[in-house]
Amino acid sequence: MARKTGSHSNITGPLVRQAAVRLFARHGYAAVSMRRIAAEVGVQAGALYLYTPDKQTLLFDLMREHLETLLQAWEREQKPDDPLARLEHFCRFHIAYHLERPESVFIAYMELRNLAPDNFRIVEKLRRRYEDALESILADGQEAGVFNVPDRRLATMALIAMLTGVNTWYQEGGRLSRERVADIYWDMARGAVGA
Amino acid sequence: MARKTGSHSNITGPLVRQAAVRLFARHGYAAVSMRRIAAEVGVQAGALYLYTPDKQTLLFDLMREHLETLLQAWEREQKPDDPLARLEHFCRFHIAYHLERPESVFIAYMELRNLAPDNFRIVEKLRRRYEDALESILADGQEAGVFNVPDRRLATMALIAMLTGVNTWYQEGGRLSRERVADIYWDMARGAVGA
DNA sequence: GTCTATATGCTGATAGAC
DNA sequence: GTCTATCAGCATATAGAC
Numbered sequence: 409m410a411r412k413t414g415s416h417s418n419i420t421g422p423l424v425r426q427a428a429v430r431l432f433a434r435h436g437y438a439a440v441s442m443r444r445i446a447a448e449v450g451v452q453a454g455a456l457y458l459y460t461p462d463k464q465t466l467l468f469d470l471m472r473e474h475l476e477t478l479l480q481a482w483e484r485e486q487k488p489d490d491p492l493a494r495l496e497h498f499c500r501f502h503i504a505y506h507l508e509r510p511e512s513v514f515i516a517y518m519e520l521r522n523l524a525p526d527n528f529r530i531v532e533k534l535r536r537r538y539e540d541a542l543e544s545i546l547a548d549g550q551e552a553g554v555f556n557v558p559d560r561r562l563a564t565m566a567l568i569a570m571l572t573g574v575n576t577w578y579q580e581g582g583r584l585s586r587e588r589v590a591d592i593y594w595d596m597a598r599g600a601v602g603a
Numbered sequence: 604m605a606r607k608t609g610s611h612s613n614i615t616g617p618l619v620r621q622a623a624v625r626l627f628a629r630h631g632y633a634a635v636s637m638r639r640i641a642a643e644v645g646v647q648a649g650a651l652y653l654y655t656p657d658k659q660t661l662l663f664d665l666m667r668e669h670l671e672t673l674l675q676a677w678e679r680e681q682k683p684d685d686p687l688a689r690l691e692h693f694c695r696f697h698i699a700y701h702l703e704r705p706e707s708v709f710i711a712y713m714e715l716r717n718l719a720p721d722n723f724r725i726v727e728k729l730r731r732r733y734e735d736a737l738e739s740i741l742a743d744g745q746e747a748g749v750f751n752v753p754d755r756r757l758a759t760m761a762l763i764a765m766l767t768g769v770n771t772w773y774q775e776g777g778r779l780s781r782e783r784v785a786d787i788y789w790d791m792a793r794g795a796v797g798a
Numbered sequence: 799g800t801c802t803a804t805a806t807g808c809t810g811a812t813a814g815a816c
Numbered sequence: 817g818t819c820t821a822t823c824a825g826c827a828t829a830t831a832g833a834c
Contacts, residue, residue: 566768
């Protein structure tokens, strides 16, 4: 059995990404130095470049991974047939998934302007794919006569903004449980699409 | 008549703030240097310190002024008596006001984490006053039996997130006019509160 | 795989000439 | 009111020892 004595490549790499997520979310990409990320991990700054070619790529990888994981999680979900039930399912999934990883969500929304143009295009395409998942639910419900949505694209953007907004104020152990929050938001979402 | 020949104190000051708004909105507070702001204005970096004691105060002043102007504008509005009409009025005011100054709105939402703690508290108090304006409309409508809102605070946050979200996708001269967007969003807001 | 040392350059802010 | 020059510090990234 080969044992990589003293080798931490499979440990330090994830630690670097975790530290970067925490620090980027708290202080912003531009305000966080590679030195600070290294200090959080417990290595020197130079060692970071074993795990990422540069700071920009580190940010891009975090955002891309976040969105790809989100899309995979959504695609794996068992979806109901009924449009109304599917919309409810989406709302509850969205809130639960986003409350579970607030730091990655925050970065994915706040650091878009710090992406290099090529990276920005890729990330935007992934985000659009997620938005389209909701939009197709609205389209089906509209066709079935269950929803009343004058503009599907606007309704999509409005609902996602509303649902993601939970992340800006929700506090663990606060006045309301996640379950209760999801109940209330689903109620408002249903009303918003005229169902 | 005293003429301040060569004096630009009443011109350069506003130019500095305008340049800071544009650059902070586009690249983020932490990513913009005082030198770059100065270059945008057409002066040297040292001259900026005639108009602001430091970079942090410049950011704080921009955010405070934005929120104070928003609050003043809202307080000056003629409000209808009927709760439903008042909610519609708030929705249309919010969208119109925010679409009119997207850069200041962006900064006020994105740069909170770059405020010094004392400044943060002041800005948060101003924001809360604006949120409370909506919350009191919801309270009145709930009492009058016009709305069906299980949690007023949540509904407030949900509606503001939905309405402000317009700023993230709206493009001047795009597919829809501001008027049409406001119509559609008001429709969704009304549905969300069960009216 | 991690370290120290270092290059190259930009940062916020100040001093003093004009 | 604006300029130039400058301080002290920190940035990203790389080179080479161990």
